Amino acid sequence: MKIRTMKLLVKEGTNNVIKNKLMSFASIMTVVATLFFLGIILLIAINITSNIEAMKRDLEVTVFLNVNVTNYQRAEVLSYIESKKEAGIISEYRIETKEEMYQNIKESLNDDTLLEGFSVENTAESFYIKLVDPNSSDEIISQISRFEGVNNNNGIGYGKDELDKLEGILKIFNYIIMAILIVLMIISVFLISNTIRLTVFARRHQIEIMKYVGALDSFIRWPFIVEGLLIGFMGAVLSFFLTSQAYQWLQGVINVILTNLKLSTLRIMEFSPVAIRMFIIYSIFGMVIGGIGSLLSVRKHLNV
């Protein structure tokens, strides 16, 4: 296609949007709403995933030794942990001594009478192990539990299963949201195609003349497609702006709440690192919605 033709078609398409103000506005608004919803969901998903990842990284395998563990048994466990650390499977570990555990228990009970007959000797030493990859926990736990000195009655603690369950629930949640999103997109596509249909109707004489004079199908079609793409893109830009404002406001509010609830390990991320990616996603989605909407209408009502 020649450059001057392209210019003409883009100009015609832009004129369509301007002339058809009210319907264009309505279509743009549905795109804004759809993309806003899409963006918020996306941002929530990104936040949840990154927080779960962070929580997984913070998870510790807790290994209690037996109360009457021998020095040899203790050294066995310790050297196993050291070797795994060297192998890059364990990132770090710390030891809680009997005294520390006794103090902890004492503090948490807050009532010395309950501690009667309970001494440092009754407590056990324990190891808190952080893993490089949370998914290696099952293997580590099963290997460590085979050592004589390890107390298997109290079990080896790790929170991964709970987090996995949480992730499972979130996945189902994701499907539901995806379904809502698809419905919203269909509504946007439908509204845009309806807007374009009105333009096609308003321009039917012109289209007829174009056909008689021998315009190529693409020539007749393009202004309407430009119109759809433009509506989609304008919706995307507007929606991106709204999303970024809403998100930044919410981010501040939620972070304050999290801090007040002493949940400061959970963080809502900044918007700026994902801004460009979000804008690209918005533009693509907006223009796909607009493009499909106009194509549908053009195919149905233009007969070209």
Place this chain on the structure above:
Amino acid sequence: MIRFVDATKVYSNGVVGLKNLTLRIEKGEFVFIIGPSGSGKSTFLKLIMHEEVPTEGEVYVNGYSVHDMPHSEIPYLRRSLGVVFQDFRLLPNKTAYENVAFAMQIVEATSREIRRQVPLALGLVGLSKKAKAYPDQLSGGEQQRVVLARALVNNPAVLIADEPTGNLDPKTSIEIMNLLEEINQRGTTVVVATHEKSIVDAMKKRVVTLEHGEIKSDVKKGSYFDEN
């Protein structure tokens, strides 16, 4: 140039528009298509420009097999034709000049070509002075001249007109017909469907008379009631 071979058009509702029509129009001819209302004049022209396709038979126009033509070729057939209707079909929001230029933009002419050709076409139909006027500022005859300029600006080999004077008074009608004759003398084949008995009689051109979708008569230098 234009050749119908045993062409039949039956509309989807069963009405017969044309029946076994065989006809040949040579390059440079001026042909009137006449006949009572419903006799198939418009159907004949619609088959030429592929607005309708024949149910049976063959239609050849400017080297295209119109009865059996890929969709993608239709624009090129239409570019070889200039089309004029009874209702003028101008774009109301464009000036006379812009309406004519639009026909050139559509076929992707350069702006240099447009600047050269549009004034020529407007000059040919005698409307140079009204180039900047909008359709609602023009008389019926003037509007039809703009349509003629638009039909001619891309230099079509064939001009087809369906009752081009149907909405005009007798004097203006004669002017338009004279213009068509002038266009024909410059080498364009002209096919006109009309009811205007007096004009057909006066112009002494080839006259094809249709009735119930069939050719009733085909007379060189004929008149409206030749058959009587």
